Structure formats: structure tokens, C-alpha cells
Amino acid sequence: MTGTTSVGSSRSDAVRNRRLLLDAAAxxxxxCGVEVSIGEIAQRAGVGKGTVFRHFSSKEELLAxxxxxxxxxxxxxxxxxxxxxxxxxxxxxxxxxxVEIFVRDRAFCEVIGRPSLQHAQVRDAIDRLCDVAxxxxxxxxxxxxxxxxxxxxxxxxxxxxxxHTAAPLLIAEPQAxxxxxxxxxxxxxxxTGRRLPYPPPSRLPLIDxxxxxxx
Amino acid sequence: MTGTTSVGSSRSDAVRNRRLLLDAAAxxxxxCGVEVSIGEIAQRAGVGKGTVFRHFSSKEELLAxxxxxxxxxxxxxxxxxxxxxxxxxxxxxxxxxxVEIFVRDRAFCEVIGRPSLQHAQVRDAIDRLCDVAxxxxxxxxxxxxxxxxxxxxxxxxxxxxxxHTAAPLLIAEPQAxxxxxxxxxxxxxxxTGRRLPYPPPSRLPLIDxxxxxxx
Amino acid sequence: MTGTTSVGSSRSDAVRNRRLLLDAAAxxxxxCGVEVSIGEIAQRAGVGKGTVFRHFSSKEELLAxxxxxxxxxxxxxxxxxxxxxxxxxxxxxxxxxxVEIFVRDRAFCEVIGRPSLQHAQVRDAIDRLCDVAxxxxxxxxxxxxxxxxxxxxxxxxxxxxxxHTAAPLLIAEPQAxxxxxxxxxxxxxxxTGRRLPYPPPSRLPLIDxxxxxxx
Amino acid sequence: MTGTTSVGSSRSDAVRNRRLLLDAAAxxxxxCGVEVSIGEIAQRAGVGKGTVFRHFSSKEELLAxxxxxxxxxxxxxxxxxxxxxxxxxxxxxxxxxxVEIFVRDRAFCEVIGRPSLQHAQVRDAIDRLCDVAxxxxxxxxxxxxxxxxxxxxxxxxxxxxxxHTAAPLLIAEPQAxxxxxxxxxxxxxxxTGRRLPYPPPSRLPLIDxxxxxxx
DNA sequence: CATGAATGAGAATTCATTCAT
DNA sequence: CATGAATGAATTCTCATTCAT
Numbered sequence: 001m002t003g004t005t006s007v008g009s010s011r012s013d014a015v016r017n018r019r020l021l022l023d024a025a026a027x028x029x030x031x032c033g034v035e036v037s038i039g040e041i042a043q044r045a046g047v048g049k050g051t052v053f054r055h056f057s058s059k060e061e062l063l064a065x066x067x068x069x070x071x072x073x074x075x076x077x078x079x080x081x082x083x084x085x086x087x088x089x090x091x092x093x094x095x096x097x098x099v100e101i102f103v104r105d106r107a108f109c110e111v112i113g114r115p116s117l118q119h120a121q122v123r124d125a126i127d128r129l130c131d132v133a134x135x136x137x138x139x140x141x142x143x144x145x146x147x148x149x150x151x152x153x154x155x156x157x158x159x160x161x162x163x164h165t166a167a168p169l170l171i172a173e174p175q176a177x178x179x180x181x182x183x184x185x186x187x188x189x190x191x192t193g194r195r196l197p198y199p200p201p202s203r204l205p206l207i208d209x210x211x212x213x214x215x
Numbered sequence: 216m217t218g219t220t221s222v223g224s225s226r227s228d229a230v231r232n233r234r235l236l237l238d239a240a241a242x243x244x245x246x247c248g249v250e251v252s253i254g255e256i257a258q259r260a261g262v263g264k265g266t267v268f269r270h271f272s273s274k275e276e277l278l279a280x281x282x283x284x285x286x287x288x289x290x291x292x293x294x295x296x297x298x299x300x301x302x303x304x305x306x307x308x309x310x311x312x313x314v315e316i317f318v319r320d321r322a323f324c325e326v327i328g329r330p331s332l333q334h335a336q337v338r339d340a341i342d343r344l345c346d347v348a349x350x351x352x353x354x355x356x357x358x359x360x361x362x363x364x365x366x367x368x369x370x371x372x373x374x375x376x377x378x379h380t381a382a383p384l385l386i387a388e389p390q391a392x393x394x395x396x397x398x399x400x401x402x403x404x405x406x407t408g409r410r411l412p413y414p415p416p417s418r419l420p421l422i423d424x425x426x427x428x429x430x
Numbered sequence: 431m432t433g434t435t436s437v438g439s440s441r442s443d444a445v446r447n448r449r450l451l452l453d454a455a456a457x458x459x460x461x462c463g464v465e466v467s468i469g470e471i472a473q474r475a476g477v478g479k480g481t482v483f484r485h486f487s488s489k490e491e492l493l494a495x496x497x498x499x500x501x502x503x504x505x506x507x508x509x510x511x512x513x514x515x516x517x518x519x520x521x522x523x524x525x526x527x528x529v530e531i532f533v534r535d536r537a538f539c540e541v542i543g544r545p546s547l548q549h550a551q552v553r554d555a556i557d558r559l560c561d562v563a564x565x566x567x568x569x570x571x572x573x574x575x576x577x578x579x580x581x582x583x584x585x586x587x588x589x590x591x592x593x594h595t596a597a598p599l600l601i602a603e604p605q606a607x608x609x610x611x612x613x614x615x616x617x618x619x620x621x622t623g624r625r626l627p628y629p630p631p632s633r634l635p636l637i638d639x640x641x642x643x644x645x
Numbered sequence: 646m647t648g649t650t651s652v653g654s655s656r657s658d659a660v661r662n663r664r665l666l667l668d669a670a671a672x673x674x675x676x677c678g679v680e681v682s683i684g685e686i687a688q689r690a691g692v693g694k695g696t697v698f699r700h701f702s703s704k705e706e707l708l709a710x711x712x713x714x715x716x717x718x719x720x721x722x723x724x725x726x727x728x729x730x731x732x733x734x735x736x737x738x739x740x741x742x743x744v745e746i747f748v749r750d751r752a753f754c755e756v757i758g759r760p761s762l763q764h765a766q767v768r769d770a771i772d773r774l775c776d777v778a779x780x781x782x783x784x785x786x787x788x789x790x791x792x793x794x795x796x797x798x799x800x801x802x803x804x805x806x807x808x809h810t811a812a813p814l815l816i817a818e819p820q821a822x823x824x825x826x827x828x829x830x831x832x833x834x835x836x837t838g839r840r841l842p843y844p845p846p847s848r849l850p851l852i853d854x855x856x857x858x859x860x
Numbered sequence: 861c862a863t864g865a866a867t868g869a870g871a872a873t874t875c876a877t878t879c880a881t
Numbered sequence: 882c883a884t885g886a887a888t889g890a891a892t893t894c895t896c897a898t899t900c901a902t
Contacts, residue, residue, distance in 0.1 A: 014882070037875060048884040050879085059876065113382050154394075157380045161395065165376030167328050179369075180376065184399055228902070229865055252892065263867045268894065270865095444861070467896060478863040480900085489897065543812050584828075591810030591825065595802045597758050610806065613799075614829055658881075659886055682871060693888045698873065700886095867899080878888080 018055050020045045026066050029107035034063060036107075064119035067111050070101055071125035078132035087139035091146065092185065094136050095159060099177050102163035103170060113160050130156050158184055233270050235260045240267075241281050244322035249278060251322075279334040282326050285316055286340035293347035302354035306361065307400060309351050310374060314392050317378035318385060328375050345371050373399055448485050450475045456496050459537035464493060466537075494549035497541050500531055501555035508562035517569035521576065524566050525589060525611060532593035533600060533607050543590050560586050588614060663700050665690045670697075671711050674752035679708060681752075709764040712756050715746055716770035723777035732784035736791065737830065739781050740804060744822050747808035748815060758805050775801050803829060 024045035028036045038059055042049045056062035077097045084090035102109050112126065134152025141148060162184060166177035239260035243251045253274055257264045271277035292312045299305035317324050327341065349367025356363060377399060381392035454475035458466045468489055472479045486492035507527045514520035532539050542556070564582025571578060592614060596607035669690035673681045683704055687694045701707035722742045729735035747754050757771065779797025786793060807825045814821035 017883085038877085039875075042885090049877085049886095050884050051882085053877070054883075113379055150398075154398075157383065158395070158398075160382075161376040161380030164328060164379035165372045167375075168372065180373070183369075183373075186401070232865075253894085254892080264893090265867055265895085266865075269867095272894095274893070447862085468898085469896075472864090479898085480863050480865095481861085483898070484861075543809055580828075584824075587810045587813065588825070588828075590812075591806040594758060594809035595806030597805075598802065609799075610803070613795075613803075662886075683873085684871080694872090695874085695888050696886075699888095702873095704872070863900105863902085865899100865901085867897105869896095871895080872893095874892080875890095876888105878886100879884105880886085881884085 014055075017045075017047055017051055021047060021052060021055055021062075022066065022069070025062055026069070029063065029066055030105040033106035034110050060119065063107065063111065064122050067108060067119075067122050068125055070105065070108055071122065071129055074098055074101060075125065075128050075132050078129070078136060082132070082135050082139070087136070087143050088145040091136045091140045091155070094133065095155065095162075095181060095185070098156070098159040099162050099181055102159055103166070103174075103177050109160060109163055109167075113164075126156070232260070232262055232266060236262065236267060236270055236277075237281065237284075240277055241284075241320075244278065244281055245320040248321040249325050253277075275334065278322065278326070279337050282323060282334075282337050283340055285320065285323055286337070286344055289313055289316055290340065290343050290347050293344070293351060297347070297350050297354070302351070302358050303360040306351045306355045306370070309348065310370065310377075310396060310400070311393075313371070313374040314377045314396055317374055318381070318389075318392050324375055324378055327371075328379075341371075444485075447475075447477055447481055450477060451482060451485055451492075452495065452499070455492055456499070459493065459496055460535040463536035464540050490549065493537065493541065494552050497538060497549075497552050498555050500535065500538055501552070501559055504528055504531060505555065505558050505562050508559070508566060512562070512565050512569070517566070517573050518575040521566045521570045521585070522615065524563065525585065525592075525615075528586070528589040529592050529607050529611055532590055533596070533604075539590060539593055539597075543594075556586070662690070662692055662696060666692065666697060666700055666707075667711065667714075670707055671714075671750075674708065674711055675750040678751040679755050683707075705764065708752065708756070709767050712753060712764075712767050713770055715750065715753055716767070716774055719743055719746055720770065720773050720777050723774070723781060727777070727780050727784070732781070732788050733790040736781045736785045736800070739778065740800065740807075740826060740830070741823075743801070743804040744807045744826055747804055748811070748819075748822050754805055754808055757801075758809075771801075 021041070025041045028041045028044055032040070038049055038052050041062070042052050045052075052062065056065060074097060078094050081090040081094050084093075102112075111122070130153045132152070133155040137146055137150060137152045137155055140146040141150065162177055162180045165180045169176035236256070240256045243256045243259055247255070253264055253267050256277075257267050260267075267277065271280060289312060293309045296305040296309050299308075317327075326337065345368045347367070348370040352361055352365060352367045352370055355361040356365070377392055377395045380395045384391035451471070455471045458471045458474055462470070468479055468482050471492070472482050475482075482492065486495060504527060508524050511520040511524050514523070532542075541552070560583045562582070563585040567576055567580060567582045567585055570576040571580065592607055592610045595610045599606035666686070670686045673686045673689055677685070683697050684694055686707075687697050690697075697707065701710060719742060723739045726735040726739050729738070747757075756767065775798045777797070778800040782791055782795060782797045782800055785791040786795065807822055807829065810825045811822035
């Protein structure tokens with residue numbers, strides 16, 4: 001009845017279900033975006049809808065858990081790259097990894113790009129991501145590879161921008177984003193030497209209230 | 216006459232209501248995106264729900280009317296710039312005008328970025344927009360201002376990308392997008408001379424069916 | 431403005447509109463049944479919806495007017511047949527004319543078969559129809575052509591029954607009702623030995639598309 | 646097991662609700678016809694509107710489930726009668742059972758009489774019904790009880806015709822259909838000389854109130 | 861008088877969330 | 882603990898009817 005063959009260790013069942021759920025939700029959110037229904041997720045996980053709410057108090061929480069996992073992965077990737085030999089290549093690899101995540105995951109794009117309505121933990125993870133990006137950018141900057149007024153936050157923001165630019169092409173050409181990554185890297189790295197016309201953002205301004213006016 | 220879809224009654228109250236409706240809908244779509252409800256739009260316009268459907272046979276039509284208006288405006292702007300003296304400045308002004316529209320309007324971003332399932336007229340307008348952008352790009356290209364492998368479609372795609380890049384900043388810093396426009400212009404215009412790693416898109420691939428898998 | 435070429439004799443306009451309206455409504459009700467919308471009728475008549483309500487205080491009244499017209503026509507037909515030479519043939523001709531009306535008019539079937547919710551005038555017309563039918567039946571009865579316990583009301587009721595019996599066949603075989611008219615006249619079990627005038631259907635023709643034109 | 650469409654949860658409360666729902670829907674459809682609203686059905690069943698859609702994916706499905714149940718019952722009745730001793734009596738009993746169903750159920754009349762656009766299963770059931778009717782008719786035909794050119798499909802069509810003939814009488818005289826069943830069996834003009842089993846109606850009983858219960 | 865614009869109740873359907881089993 | 886049944890608010894859209902122009 002509980003899904004295990006032996007005498008229902010409810011504890012391990014729960015752990016297993018949580019895993020199943022996270023995987024299914026990740027897949028569903030990636031494919032369908034944040035609007036995917038809890039029913040769809042539960043079905044993909046092979047559990048009941050109630051189980052979703054046992055593990056995550058709301059859809060919002062579930063989404064946050066998934067997003068956190070991806071953000072942390074990217075933070076880890078960036079952290080590892082902080083000690084790479086070639087700072088320019090490291091930055092490029094970080095951005096490549098970043099865009100790849102955006103490109104694979106509709107919900108990720110929607111969540112990172114809509115910074116209000118967000119979970120505290122997700123914000124913190126985005127902050128950490130900006131920190132790591134800043135670390136990588138600073139190294140490249142010191143080597144003159146990157147324009148002096150480009151920040152880590154710029155880099156994080158740009159990841160989503162690249163995905164979004166290529167989005168209409170991605171069904172037909174799943175790698176099209178590489179074109180725009182390269183394009184912006186040219187702008188980011190060398191540039192014309194002119195100061196950019198607008199000062200860099202210090203940090204992503206994550207505003208609590210009014211998540212979706214008019215709804 | 217003004218780009219509206221239906222016949223256009225000449226009765227003054229109806230004309231006024233239609234204007235009210237278009238304005239309210241434009242505002243609502245701009246603020247809330249395409250998911251805003253007809254009820255919300257009707258309320259903002261100060262009319263009954265039925266009145267919305269009297270003027271536009273479906274939510275889709277209303278959205279299309281608004282989007283068409285904005286697309287056509289931008290096409291007109293671009294067309295006027297085709298005969299400007301300075302091709303480089305013309306392209307920059309076109310892109311500035313373009314991003315300004317994206318930045319002001321959530322629905323516009325959603326519609327242009329998710330081009331499937333769309334109204335034929337909207338598609339046509341997007342095509343015309345790409346054509347105009349190509350005209351502007353070609354002129355700049357011939358003068359060596361723009362990389363040889365940048366197309367009008369690239370330019371149109373990039374408009375949305377810039378908006379999306381700056382989106383999280385826009386509440387606090389409504390002009391932040393200028394930073395990223397400049398950044399990408401550096402990439403677009405001079406670049407490093409390297410070929411981009413991915414061939415340019417010929418045209419926005421507008422795919423009819425199943426725009427939202429998993430729903 | 432008013433539709434006339436000369437100085438708007440509003441009076442004759444109104445008369446003309448009423449005629450237009452009755453014709454359009456008759457056609458629309460016949461094709462689509464009582465559920466056809468006032469908008470559809472107004473459009474077919476080439477007038478505004480308001481005009482419908484100026485001439486008929488409600489949809490119900492308009493429907494009643496049309497139904498009355500048809501009922502009266504049938505009453506007249508029956509009345510004329512009361513003096514025909516052959517009472518048996520007269521009854522048969524009356525029933526033929528009756529079924530032809532039912533067969534041509536969806537709304538007529540719906541209204542006559544659903545006797546509640548009805549207009550006093552329509553009821554009166556139905557009563558008169560029964561009287562005429564009784565006259566015809568009585569003559570035939572006296573000649574021994576018709577069973578002694580068949581009444582005019584029976585005959586009227588049977589008209590609708592015949593239409594309804596043949597209804598599923600009528601799209602493919604518009605004359606199929608003749609089969610069932612003959613059947614009920616001749617009798618199923620005993621019969622006269624004559625072949626029925628219409629071949630038997632092999633199977634109910636179940637047609638997929640558009641079951642309800644004009645909706 | 647019993648002819649329901651979906652999987653059939655084993656939870657007792659759900660089973661009970663499904664039963665409640667089917668009963669309420671059957672009653673509502675019977676009384677009001679297919680136009681009865683889901684809200685009305687839900688209310689009669691004492692459940693929320695959502696519950697209806699949990700059990701049946703659309704109104705169409707719910708209707709089909711009910712109709713199928715009735716069709717199958719009638720098919721079963723007919724099948725059992727195929728082995729009855731007296732073929733003439735068997736046919737009469739089949740037709741009696743058939744008309745009884747029509748008479749009890751407005752939706753049934755509407756569905757069988759407007760057979761386009763229908764659920765595949767419902768069509769199949771109607772086909773099976775015609776087959777059974779043909780079996781019964783053939784037996785009677787071989788014994789010379791029935792005219793040689795009457796088919797099973799005729800018989801099925803006639804069931805609805807009888808109901809429709811008697812419909813205006815049924816509120817006042819619920820058994821009036823027996824008259825018309827006998828009539829069509831014996832024949833109008835020739836007949837067997839037996840009195841019809843139900844006295845003739847004096848006049849169409851046109852009842853004012855309650856035009857369309859359940860609307 | 862004629863018009864057709866506005867209205868708003870009502871229909872089917874979806875879905876996050878709660879809770880009895 | 883897990884389940885999935887029940888709920889009801891919200892959404893898009895239709896239409897008879899009223900009324901300002």
C-alpha cells in the first residue's frame with residue numbers, strides 16, 4: 001500500500017517520495033514553466049496530490065526548492081571556476097553553464113526574471129550567485145579581459161537575457177543561444193572602451209510586495 | 216483607420232468606450248502581462264465585461280489589436296529611420312525605440328518572445344519588423360558599422376533580450392536597460408572580428424501548434 | 431438613414447421592417463430551432479437588434495408570431511380540404527401538408543411538442559388545428575376509412591411524431607418521412623400489402639459534423 | 646463493471662458520490678433535457694461543481710455515461726427477448742420497454758433523435774440497439790407478423806416517434822403513449838378492430854406554468 | 861422610430877488547497 | 882503517512898434585454 005515491498009518504513013518512503021517529487025517537479029517546471037499544475041507534477045512523480053502538499057506547504061515552496069537546487073549548482077560551478085587558470089575562459093565557462101540552465105528550464109527563466117514574489121532563500125541564492133559571478137568577473141577585469149565597469153550582477157542578468165534573446169529560435173535551433181552569448185561576450189570583454197551610459201547595478205533589487213499587479 | 220481590427224462604429228459613445236477599452240487594456244497588459252483577466256480590463260475601463268467582447272471577439276483579438284498597434288508604431292519608426300543620414304545612429308535609435316516598447320510592456324515581451332500560436336496579423340507585423348530591422352542593419356553593415364553577420368532578425372531578437380536582462384532592475388532603475396543596449400551595441404557594431412559561433416537566424420520561426428507543452 | 435429613399439415615411443418603414451423581420455425569423459427558426467439568437471435573426475433581417483424588440487416585446491412573442499402564421503396556414507389548408515370530394519384523400523393531404531411543415535421547421539417541432547410555456551394565441555391556434563383535423567377525421571371515419579376511435583387531436587399529435595421518427599434520416603433523405611406517414615396510415619402489422627413509398631433505412635445515419643447550424 | 650466510463654475509485658465516499666451524481670444527473674437530464682446545467686446537477690447531487698468534473702471530464706461525458714446505461718439496458722432487454730417463444734409478443738415487449746425509456750427521459754429523446762456529433766460509444770450502442778431490433782423484427786417478419794419491409798432501424802426510430810407523438814399528453818396522462826404504440830402496431834386505417842388500449846385525448850392539454858424545470 | 865452599445869447573469873471548465881479515509 | 886476526493890473561486894465567453902444616441 002505504501003509503495004515499499006517490506007513493512008512500510010514510512011520514514012524511507014517519505015525520503016523516496018520527496019526525491020521522486022523533486023525530480024518530477026524539476027522536469028515539469030523545466031518543460032512547462034511555473035504554470036504547470038500540481039496535478040501534473042504529482043502524476044509525473046507517481047504520487048498523490050496530497051503528498052505534494054505534505055512535503056511542500058505550497059506550490060511556491062516546491063518551486064523554490066527546485067530553483068534553489070539549480071541556483072546552488074550554478075554557484076558551485078562558479079565557485080570551482082574561481083580557481084581556474086584562465087580567468088577569461090573561466091568567466092566564459094561560467095556563463096555557458098549559466099545559459100545552459102536557463103535554456104533548459106522554462107520555470108528558471110520565469111522565476112529569475114521576475115524577482116518580486118520571491119522566496120527569501122531564493123533571493124539569498126541569487127545573491128550568492130551574483131557574488132560568485134562578481135568573483136569571476138573581478139579576476140577577468142584585473143587581467144583587462146573584461147571592461148572595467150562590468151559587475152557580477154551584470155553577468156547574471158545577462159545570462160537570462162541571452163536565453164530570452166534566443167528563445168524563439170530554440171525549438172528549431174537548440175544551440176542558437178551560443179550565437180548571442182558570443183555576441184555579448186564581445187561587448188563585455190573588449191568593447192569600444194567607452195564608458196557604458198548607465199552605472200552598473202550593485203545588486204538585484206528583489207522587491208517583496210505586489211507580485212503580480214492586476215491579478 | 217488607426218489600426219483597430221473591427222469596423223469602427225461612428226457613434227461617439229462607442230468610439231469613446233473603444234478608446235477607453237484599448238487604453239485600459241494596453242495599460243493592464245503592459246503592467247500584468249497577457250494573463251490579466253478580461254474582468255480586470257473591463258473594470259479598469261469602467262465598462263461591463265460584455266462590452267469587451269462586443270468590441271473584440273475574444274481576449275486573443277484584443278491582445279492582438281494592442282500588440283499590432285505597438286508593432287506598427289515600431290515599424291513606422293524604423294521605416295522613417297531608413298532614410299536618416301547616419302546609418303549607425305539610425306540603427307541605434309531604432310533599437311532604443313524598440314527596447315523602450317519592450318520595457319514598458321510585459322505583454323509585448325511575452326507575445327514577441329512566444330511567437331507560436333499567434334494571430335496571423337501579429338506574425339505579419341513581426342515579419343515586417345524584421346524586414347525594417349534588416350534594412351537598417353544592412354545600411355549600417357555596408358558602412359562597416361555593424362558586423363557582417365548580424366541580421367535584422369538578430370536585432371529584433373536582441374531588443375527583447377535587452378529588456379529581459381534589465382527587467383529585474385527596472386522598478387528601481389527604469390533606465391537601466393540603456394546600459395545593456397550599449398553593451399550589446401559594442402558587440403554588435405565592432406566586435407572582435409571573430410565570426411560568431413552560430414549562423415544567423417533567417418527569420419523568427421513562428422510555429423503554429425502546441426505552444427505550451429505539458430499544459 | 432431610415433432605409434427609404436424618400437422622406438422617411440416611418441410608418442411604411444415599420445411595416446416593411448416587420449415583414450423583413452418575420453421572414454428572417456421564420457427562416458432562422460426553421461433552420462436553427464428556437465435557440466437561435468436574436469442577434470442572428472436581426473442580422474438576417476438586416477435590422478438592428480433593437481428593432482426586433484420594438485416589434486415584438488420578447489423573443490417569445492416573435493416566436494409565437496411565426497408559429498401562429500404557420501399554424502394558421504395549416505388550419506386554412508385543412509379547412510379547404512373539409513369540402514374535398516374524397517374524405518380519405520383529404521385527410522391524407524392534410525397530414526402530408528402538416529408533416530411537411532414540421533419537417534421544414536425545427537422550431538415548429540420544438541414548440542408544438544412542448545406545450546407548456548406557450549402563448550395563449552398559439553394554444554388557440556392549436557385548438558383550431560385540432561378542430562379542423564377532427565372535421566377531416568370525422569368525415570373519413572363516417573366513411574369507414576378511419577378507425578372509429580381516432581380523433582383530430584390524434585391526427586395532429588401524429589404529425590409531429592412522424593417528423594420525429596424520420597428526423598435522424600432527413601439530412602441524408604429529406605423525403606424519408608413519407609415512409610412513416612404511409613406506415614402509420616397503412617399500419618405496421620396488417621397493412622394493405624402495398625410496398626411502402628420509401629425504402630427502409632439500413633441504419634441510423636450518424637453524421638459527425640455541425641449538428642446544429644446557426645448556433 | 647456497471648457501464649461507467651472511468652476507472653472507478655474504490656473509496657466508499659467517492660463511490661457514493663459517483664452514485665449520487667449519476668442519479669442526480671439522470672434525473673436532471675430526464676426532467677430537463679441535455680441543456681440542464683452542471684450547476685443544477687451538482688446541486689441536486691449535493692456536491693460541488695468541481696466534483697462533477699472530477700468524475701466526468703466534461704458534460705458530454707457525463708451525458709454519454711447516462712445515455713449508455715439506458716441504451717445498454719434496452720439492448721439487454723431486447724437480447725433477452727430474442728429467445729422468447731412468441732416473436733410478435735417479443736417485438737411488442739421490446740417496443741414497450743423502448744418507449745418507456747423515451748417517455749421517462751427528455752435527454753434520451755434529444756440524444757437519440759439528434760445523433761450527430763456524438764460520443765463513439767453512444768453511436769456503437771445505438772448500432773447495437775438497431776441490431777437487436779433487427780433480430781426481433783426479423784423473427785416477427787418470418788412469421789408474417791410484420792410487414793416484409795420493416796427493419797430494426799425503423800423500429801428504433803418509431804420508438805422516439807411514439808414518445809414524441811404522446812409527449813404533449815404525458816403530464817396529464819402518463820400512459821398515453823400506449824395508445825400510439827398500439828396504433829402504429831395495429832395500423833391506423835385498417836386495424837384489427839380492437840379498441841385502442843387508451844382512450845383518445847379530447848384536446849391537447851396545454852399547461853401554463855413551469856415552462857422548463859431546471860433552467 | 862431605428863440603432864446597436866452596454867449590461868450582467870449564467871454556462872462550462874480549471875486548479876490550488878484542504879481533509880476524510 | 883499517503884491518498885485522491887471535494888471544494889469553490891476564477892476564467893472566458895454568450896445572449897436576451899434595456900436604453901442612450
